[in-house]
Structure formats: C-alpha cells, structure tokens
Amino acid sequence: MSSQRPKAFTIEEKGAIICRLENGESNSCLAKEFGVGHSTISMIFKNKNRIKESFNSNVLKPKRLRKSRQENVDQALIQWFKNMRNKGIPISGPMLQEKANGFAARFGILDFNCSASWISRFKVRHNIVAGKIVGESSSVDQNSTTNWLISVWPNLRRQFSDDEIFNADETGLFYKLMPIKTLKFKGENCSGCKLSKDRITVMVTANISGTEKKKLLIIGKSQKPRCFKGVKSLPVDYANNRKAWITSELFEKWLRDWDRDLVKKKKKILLLVDNCPAHPNVTDLKSITLAFLPPNTTSVLQPMDQGIIRSLKMNFRKNLVLKMINCLDANENHSSTKVTVLLDAILMVNDAWNKMSQSTIHNCFKHAGFIESHNGLPIQTSEHEFDEEDEIPLSLWSRNLNSDSLAAPEMWEDYVDIDSGLLTSKEPTDENIVQNISAKEQLESDGEEEVEEAPLPTAEEALKAAELLSRFVHSNIENDNLTIAMSSIHNSIRDCFYNKMKKQKQTKITDYLQ
Structure with missing residues (x-):
C-alpha cells in the first residue's frame, strides 16, 4: 500500500480542470496528466458549482471548500467587509470579530463568541490577506x-x-x-x-x-x-x-x-x-x-x-x-x-x-x-x-x-x-444585510406617478408627421435601406390611422335600440 498522500488541488487548479472537462477533454486524460485517479477528477466535476462560485469570487488558493457552521454570520460578514473595502476603509482582525458578534446577535445566535481562530478560517475561506495601505485608500490595486x-x-x-x-x-x-x-x-x-x-x-x-x-x-x-x-x-x-x-x-x-x-x-x-x-x-x-x-x-x-x-x-x-x-x-x-x-x-x-x-x-x-x-x-x-x-x-x-x-x-x-459620480446603488445597513440573507426582504414597490404629463399624439397627427418625414427622406437622402424603412413606417402608421377610423364609424346594434 502506497504511503503517498493524494494530491490536493487549489481552487484555481480545480477551476481550470472543470473548464477543460466542459470543453470536451476526457476524465482519463486529465487524471493521467495530473497523476490522480479518475474518481478525483469526477469528484471535482461533481462539486463544480461550489468550486465555480469560489473561483468566480477570486478565492483561488484554498485546497478545500469548508463552510462555516455559522453560515449566516459568515455571509453577512463578507458582505460587510466588501462594502468597507470598496469605500477604502482599512479593516483589522478585531474589527471583524466585533462585527461578527454583532451579526450573530442580529441572527439570534446566542452561543456564538467570535474567536481569533474563527476569523483566521474566515480569511482563508474568502482569500483575505493582510496588506499595507500605500497612498490614497481608494487607489486601484495594480x-x-x-x-x-x-x-x-x-x-x-x-x-x-x-x-x-x-x-x-x-x-x-x-x-x-x-x-x-x-x-x-x-x-x-x-x-x-x-x-x-x-x-x-x-x-x-x-x-x-x-x-x-x-x-x-x-x-x-x-x-x-x-x-x-x-x-x-x-x-x-x-x-x-x-x-x-x-x-x-x-x-x-x-x-x-x-x-x-x-x-x-x-x-x-x-x-x-x-x-x-x-x-x-x-x-x-x-x-x-x-x-x-x-x-x-x-x-x-x-x-x-x-x-x-x-x-x-x-x-x-x-x-x-x-x-x-x-x-x-x-x-x-x-x-x-x-x-x-x-x-x-x-x-x-x-x-x-x-x-x-x-x-x-x-x-x-x-x-x-x-x-x-x-x-x-x-x-x-x-x-x-x-x-x-x-x-x-x-x-x-x-x-x-x-x-x-x-x-x-x-x-x-x-x-x-456632470453626473459621472452619481450614486446608482445604496450601501446596505447591517439590518439590510441580515434581512437579505434571511430572505425576508420584499421587493420595494413605489406607486407614485410622474407629476408631469404630456399628451400622446393622435393617429391623425402621427400620419401627418409620417407623411412629412417620408417626403423629406425621399427628396433629401439617397439611402435605399432608409427609404424602405421609412415606407414601412409610413404604411404602418397609415394602417393604424384607418383602423381607428373604422372603429369610430362602426355602429353598434344597441345604437338602434336607444
């Protein structure tokens, strides 16, 4: 019996294997190339959804996908961490511990006390490493x-x-x-x-x-x-x-x-x-x-x-x-x-x-x-x-x-x-994060209407405009495709106009009974 330990692939390596399998390469060829059994490659492909999720989130170095026992706290904390880093705010381990305890309380988890080892595992799960801040906090990390x-x-x-x-x-x-x-x-x-x-x-x-x-x-x-x-x-x-x-x-x-x-x-x-x-x-x-x-x-x-x-x-x-x-x-x-x-x-x-x-x-x-x-x-x-x-x-x-x-x-x-810096989304509060993870937040619906209102053009006005535009195109623009398109638009508006006229002229049988 061989004492050699089985090869452990990183998430990055597993992601590459999944891509190659999906591109048509055979299990046996990959197993031979990496020196592992067919079952190892099959297991990687079986877990492709979880691996792809980590791979696409830039979590590349871990060799195992270990979930936290407090998955809600874990997901809330990583959302909060991303929000803070997007704003350029430096985050330390003790800050993560304090925030994790706060989220646990919001989720009603009473027996949770975040330790330094829990934060260490959290950082490994999400590919978080320490780094020195140089220059402006919001500068791009080249x-x-x-x-x-x-x-x-x-x-x-x-x-x-x-x-x-x-x-x-x-x-x-x-x-x-x-x-x-x-x-x-x-x-x-x-x-x-x-x-x-x-x-x-x-x-x-x-x-x-x-x-x-x-x-x-x-x-x-x-x-x-x-x-x-x-x-x-x-x-x-x-x-x-x-x-x-x-x-x-x-x-x-x-x-x-x-x-x-x-x-x-x-x-x-x-x-x-x-x-x-x-x-x-x-x-x-x-x-x-x-x-x-x-x-x-x-x-x-x-x-x-x-x-x-x-x-x-x-x-x-x-x-x-x-x-x-x-x-x-x-x-x-x-x-x-x-x-x-x-x-x-x-x-x-x-x-x-x-x-x-x-x-x-x-x-x-x-x-x-x-x-x-x-x-x-x-x-x-x-x-x-x-x-x-x-x-x-x-x-x-x-x-x-x-x-x-x-x-x-x-x-x-x-x-x-002028509007290049205009906000397009709202940074969620801690309560929003908890609600989203608990799947309790409902889609916001606003029934307000615009205060301004402009009347829609009538069929007669549209037909006059189409006739005017059609004459302009035919007399000023030499483009066969545009001419054909303009004729199609003109015909459609004309049909719409006459259909509305027919409906207005139709007499109902009830009109004779009045």
Whole structure:
C-alpha cells in the first residue's frame, strides 16, 4: 500500500480542470496528466458549482471548500467587509470579530463568541490577506488587476468566445439637465444626491466583440409613470424604486429573466460585473456564468467605464441639445426646452445606445485588458480608440451647430461629466444585510406617478408627421435601406390611422335600440 498522500488541488487548479472537462477533454486524460485517479477528477466535476462560485469570487488558493457552521454570520460578514473595502476603509482582525458578534446577535445566535481562530478560517475561506495601505485608500490595486488578468481571466474566458462574454454596469443620468444649468452645478458633489430629483439609472450591457448590445435596463422612481399611459411597448426594460437605484432584488430579477431567455435560445454566456452591494452572487443560473471583478479595480478593469458609458451619455446629450435648439428656433418658451416626460428620455437614451458602434465597444474591452495578444497575455492599451462618430467631443459638435443660444464651449465637457459620480446603488445597513440573507426582504414597490404629463399624439397627427418625414427622406437622402424603412413606417402608421377610423364609424346594434 502506497504511503503517498493524494494530491490536493487549489481552487484555481480545480477551476481550470472543470473548464477543460466542459470543453470536451476526457476524465482519463486529465487524471493521467495530473497523476490522480479518475474518481478525483469526477469528484471535482461533481462539486463544480461550489468550486465555480469560489473561483468566480477570486478565492483561488484554498485546497478545500469548508463552510462555516455559522453560515449566516459568515455571509453577512463578507458582505460587510466588501462594502468597507470598496469605500477604502482599512479593516483589522478585531474589527471583524466585533462585527461578527454583532451579526450573530442580529441572527439570534446566542452561543456564538467570535474567536481569533474563527476569523483566521474566515480569511482563508474568502482569500483575505493582510496588506499595507500605500497612498490614497481608494487607489486601484495594480497588483490585483495584473494578477486577475493573468491567473483568473484566461481560465474564465477559455470556454467562451468573444460573442459570449458580456460586461454590465450601471450609471446615473440626469435626464432633464440642460447645458445652461451646468454653471449652477459646477463643483457640486453628485454623491450627495442633491441633484437626483430628475434622474434615472441605466444598466448598460454588451459583449466583447460589440456584436450584441443588450436591451437597456432603465430604473426610474415611479412604478407607473403617467407618460407610459397608452404606450403598448418600450424599447427598454423598465423597473422602479424610490431612489431610482439598482438594488440586489432588481439585479437578480434582471439576471434571471435574461437567463431564462438564454435557455430558450440554447446559448451560454459569461457575465462580468463589479462586486458592488447591489450585485449579489446569484446561484442556480443555467445559461449565465456570473463572475466578479476584483475589489477596487473596476475603474481600470470595467470595460463600460473605459468610455462606453461616456459615449452613451454624450450621444444622449446631443439628442437633448438638438431638442432644445429646435424649441428655441421655433421661438418656444424656455420651459418647453427640456425633457418633460420620462418617455422622452427613454427614447433618446435608447437611440444613443443603438448608435454606439461595434468598434468603440470592442476597443473599450481591449483598453481594459480583456483582449489577448498572440502570446496569450492580456493587452492593456494606453490610449482609447473610438469610432469617429462616438469620439466627437460635445464642445466641438456644439460649435458646428452655429447657434447663439448655446452655452460657452468650455462648459460642454462639464456638462457631459456632470453626473459621472452619481450614486446608482445604496450601501446596505447591517439590518439590510441580515434581512437579505434571511430572505425576508420584499421587493420595494413605489406607486407614485410622474407629476408631469404630456399628451400622446393622435393617429391623425402621427400620419401627418409620417407623411412629412417620408417626403423629406425621399427628396433629401439617397439611402435605399432608409427609404424602405421609412415606407414601412409610413404604411404602418397609415394602417393604424384607418383602423381607428373604422372603429369610430362602426355602429353598434344597441345604437338602434336607444
């Protein structure tokens, strides 16, 4: 009988083995390569869900997956720890002990007294190590970024093509903000939420190749805005809560809805998100592999933050400025030069998203280091590369309009970035954390309605507008695809108009009995 101890694999090694098995490599070949029995490889694959969960959470070095006996306390403490580290607050062992005892009391665990050894095991379970704070506490950890790109990212992406790897991120948007108001807000801290009265949160999602831009998720304050009355379909997904923020419940619902859609299409994807409090580790997904970027690295690793979101806002505000100019040129009063309803903003931001070029999205992923070189190492470019239309500065674009009504050119860049620091999620309190883990928190529902309301155009008004637009397209634009599309729109609106006319003229039998 051999006295040699069986080989113990780290989580990183097990994750790589699972990826290779899922890519079609045989159990026997891997067993022979690593010098272990078939049963060892089979056991790793049997526990793939737990291993993937740890692997995707950047827990790589432990060789065994040991759960805590106080699992609720463990999960609450790691959520609290991530929140504090995302804020750049240094955490010590005694602080963890004190917090663990506090969570135990909230869960009603009376016989728990957190010891130093419990904290040691907690740190091993979650790959927490001691480190010296250098410079600003909120600075990006370059070592974590490099290590993740070299050791974690290649294994994550191995079983997915560029078309199947997505990144999602949220951004706050002041959808009524006009450039002439920028002077009032210059230097004001958006995180204080003083400007959040007319805001939405936009979830932006696309794949590495830029070939698929997922439908936007828009989060507003009202559950049933008045401007939605009579609207049969929206080009975006819409959700709500009182702050117009993303929440863990909204994120999980959005994720599971997408997962069900992918199951129907028999498609599997990898989704990369940051580890903010509103992004829980959703389990039991069938078609989505959820992976989290390392803490304090999203400003460098998050592809959406490398220019995609900024280009989206720039294009949105170009639409907004054009609306303002049209109103001013028509000698309408100032109150009409703003977006009066949420529906206007949704249509404009969706139009801006549709215009985002494939090359701009792909190059932002490349800038973040997600595109590999010929030697297999990630490429992090020093300069951004944007499509020509997406990179035109708003200040240059505005000068070309030759309008005396516009703000000074130097104010335009402030206008683009005015809501870049706007909060999109709420840091949970200790009570929120406990409620989430206990599965007692209910989805927040807000039945308030928007105070403003704009009447929907009638079928007759829409038909007149379609006829006018159709004449303009046919006489000014030489584009066969656009001409065909315009004819289709015109015909659809005409059919809608005549159908409504028929319904109005139909006489009911009860009319003869009156």
